[in-house]
Amino acid sequence: MKHGWLNWTIIAALVLGTLFGELVLYAGAEAIGPDHWTRVAGEYVLIRPLKMLIIPLILFSVVSGVCSIGDPSRLGLVGGATVFYYLATMAIAVTIGATLVTLIQPGDLDAETAANLTGQAEAQYQGSSAATRIEAANEGDKDSLGGAWKNILDQLIPTSAFGEMSKGNPLSVIVVSLLLGIALAMGGDKAKPARDFFTSMFDTLMRIVGWVIMLTPIGVFFLMAWTVGSIGLANLTGPLALYVGTVLSGLLTHALIVLPIILFIFGRTNPFQYLVQVRRALMTAFATDSSSATMPVTLTETVESGGCSKKASNFVIPLGATVNMDGTALYEAVATVFLFQVFGIDLSMGDLVIVVITATLAAVGAAGIPGAGLVTMVIVIGAVNTSLAGRGVEPLPLYAIGIILGIDRIVDMCRTTVNVWGDAVGAKIMTRVAPDE
Ligand code: ASP
Numbered sequence: 297m298k299h300g301w302l303n304w305t306i307i308a309a310l311v312l313g314t315l316f317g318e319l320v321l322y323a324g325a326e327a328i329g330p331d332h333w334t335r336v337a338g339e340y341v342l343i344r345p346l347k348m349l350i351i352p353l354i355l356f357s358v359v360s361g362v363c364s365i366g367d368p369s370r371l372g373l374v375g376g377a378t379v380f381y382y383l384a385t386m387a388i389a390v391t392i393g394a395t396l397v398t399l400i401q402p403g404d405l406d407a408e409t410a411a412n413l414t415g416q417a418e419a420q421y422q423g424s425s426a427a428t429r430i431e432a433a434n435e436g437d438k439d440s441l442g443g444a445w446k447n448i449l450d451q452l453i454p455t456s457a458f459g460e461m462s463k464g465n466p467l468s469v470i471v472v473s474l475l476l477g478i479a480l481a482m483g484g485d486k487a488k489p490a491r492d493f494f495t496s497m498f499d500t501l502m503r504i505v506g507w508v509i510m511l512t513p514i515g516v517f518f519l520m521a522w523t524v525g526s527i528g529l530a531n532l533t534g535p536l537a538l539y540v541g542t543v544l545s546g547l548l549t550h551a552l553i554v555l556p557i558i559l560f561i562f563g564r565t566n567p568f569q570y571l572v573q574v575r576r577a578l579m580t581a582f583a584t585d586s587s588s589a590t591m592p593v594t595l596t597e598t599v600e601s602g603g604c605s606k607k608a609s610n611f612v613i614p615l616g617a618t619v620n621m622d623g624t625a626l627y628e629a630v631a632t633v634f635l636f637q638v639f640g641i642d643l644s645m646g647d648l649v650i651v652v653i654t655a656t657l658a659a660v661g662a663a664g665i666p667g668a669g670l671v672t673m674v675i676v677i678g679a680v681n682t683s684l685a686g687r688g689v690e691p692l693p694l695y696a697i698g699i700i701l702g703i704d705r706i707v708d709m710c711r712t713t714v715n716v717w718g719d720a721v722g723a724k725i726m727t728r729v730a731p732d733e
Contacts (some may be wrong), residue, residue: 297432301474302509302510302512303575303576303579303609304575305513306512306516306576306579307331307517308513309512309517309520309577309583310514310515310520310579310582310583312517312520312522313376313517313519313520313521313524313583314520314521314523314529315523315645315656316520316525317334317516317520317521317522317523317525317526318524318525318528318529319487319527319570320521320530321334321521321522321524321525321526322520322524322525322527322529328522328525329526329540330425330524330527332522333524334412334518334519334525334526335518335519335522336366336517336523336570337518338515338516338518338522338569339494339519340514341511341514341515342511342512342513342514342516342518342583342589343517343519343584343589344582345508345511345588345590346508346584346589346590346591346593347464347490347588348591349501349504349505349592350464350466350485350503350588350589350592351461351464351469352500352589352615352690353465353501353505353592353595354466354469354470354473354591354612355461355469355472355473356494356497356498356501357493357498357499357501357595357609357610357611357614358470358473358474358477358610358611358614359473359476359480359496360477360491360494360495360606360610361477361527361606361607361608361609361610361611362473362474362477362480362481362496362605362611363477363480363481363491363494363495363719364495364606364610364732365597365607365611365730366481366483367481368478368481370730371478371481373729374607374608374667374726374729374730375625376661376728377725377726377729378611378612378615378616378722379659379723380503380614381620381725381726382523382619382722383656384622385554385555385558385620385622385718385721385722386620386621386622386625386656386659386660387625387636387652387656388550388554388622388627389546389550389554389622389623389625389626389714390625390628390651390652390655390659390719391652392546392549392550392609392626393589393625393626393627393628393629393630393655394540394629394633394648394651394652394655395505396541396545396546396549396630397546397629397630397633397637400541400542401537401637402539402541402542402630403539403633403634403635403636403637404637405638405640405731407533408435409684410639410640412535413535413638413699414638414639414699415440416694416698416699417643417695417696417697417698417699418672418693418695418698420699420701420702421695421696421697421698421701422695422698424650424698424701425667426667426670426697426701427673427695427702429667429732430500430670430671430674430694430704437485438499440472441497445657447466447661448660450631451465451467451468452467452468452471453471454471454472457472460472466588466614466617466618466663466664467618467619467714470504470534470614470615470618473576475636477494479618480494487661488731489529489565490504497542498610502596503543504704505592505593505596506596506642508592508726509576509593509596512576512580512583512593515583515584515620515626516580516700517585518578519584519585520583522634523585523652523705523709524664526705527702527703527705528651531702531703532703532706538705539606539630539634539700540568540703540706540707541709542630542634543627543630543710543711543716544629546626546627546630547623547626547710547711547713547714549592549716550622550623550626550714551623551713551714555566555567555622555717555721557570557723558721558725559721560724562725562727562728563721563724563725563728565728567721570720570724571604571717572599573597573602574597574598574601574602574720575719576593576597576601576702577590577594577596577597577598577716577720578592578716578717578720579715580593581594581712581713581715581716582709582710582713583707583709583710585666585667585705585708585709585712586664586665586666586712587618587621587664587712587715587716588617588618588665589612589662589664589665589717590617590664590712591614591617591664592717594617594716594720595609595610595613595614597719597720598613598723602723602724603724603727604720604723604724604726604727605727605731605732606732607727607730607731607732608723608724608726608727608729608730608731609723609727611730612719612722612723612726613719613720613723613725614687616718616719616722616723617664617716617719618664618684620715620719621658621660621664621710621711621715621717622667622714622715622717622720622724623710623712623713623714623715623718624658624659624662624666624668624669624711624712624715625655625658626657626658626711626714627669627678627707627711628655628658628669628672628673629651629655629661629676630659631670632655632676632677632680633648633651633671633674634653634700635658635692635697635699635700636694637678637690638682638696639692639693639696640686640701641689641692643680646683647683647684650676650679650680650683651676651679651680652681654675654676655676656717658672658673658675658676659677661675664711664712664715666705666708667704667708669708669711670697670701670704670708671699674694674697677692677694677696677697681691
């Protein structure tokens, strides 16, 4: 979408929201919790309208995308190449994370600081919303490796199409939409009215997305103000600064070196020009902290500003928003190894390999919502603990996550931006495999 003014107002909203959060809210006397008016306003202005569109958009974009690709063998090629791209880039990201955290050793703190952090961890963990979600995940046995697979399988083979839509489960809706799209594509002339219906509905929904995008600057302002107001920029310094720095340097390496090289080679595109073209999606990801909520914006921007084909984007973006999470994968590796370091537990090379594999899986299983990566991290910790138990080493307590809870939102915003950038790069590369006629 054009509207050059919109980009500038979003940038202004990011800056003003940060200033307002730091100078007025954080500095003020009142504690800023999840019910603060800025957060509520951000939810109503931007997050809820975007979320409202996610499931219908997945349905109509995937069905119309699959129908437009048509030929099943071409579809297989696009699908196979997309899944390969997702897994390969996530594996690269996680390897970067594991390497950096091992080299930098951000958790190698002096005894007193480490004791302070571990001492406070339990209190910070107990009663936090993350703890509640982690306990819930544990109950479903999703914290184990087998549980992680089952979690993914349950979503891939749903029992009720409409049930999953009303529950808002993106992966299941993608599966249903894929089946419907393939059946319609094979349906010949008889299915043409239905194909036209899906395509026309998709275009209509995109018009609504355009309206919601106009609200982005206001929503971004409130969400930035709330985040910075509740965390305070000063907390990014201190004992966790090196941890945050390690995650950020990994994310920057992946986003500004690895993905651009891949895009340049396989997409024959100037990566930095493309990055500028899709910046509205990246800024929305940063402020909303959710790749799913950003999905409608990513879909619009990749096609209208980034020159991706509808055929590719309609399929690659909805799937990528739920499955492809390079930033989350990288973060899961850094955060887990960091926590083990703080607790003084030495990891072997074999343990690191377990981290690499399970962090990729945990990232695939993480929903595109705020804090999801923090919850699926228990899979990685659980797998490493099992390996440690085999050697008779004391496991890492789950409450260790409390150490990074306080500043996770800011780290999350950065990894979400990289998640969405990875999706956008995928759509551009797949445009070469499935160009619009
Ligand atoms: N917030 C991330 C996303 O929506 C997921 C996570 O890493 O927590 O992409």
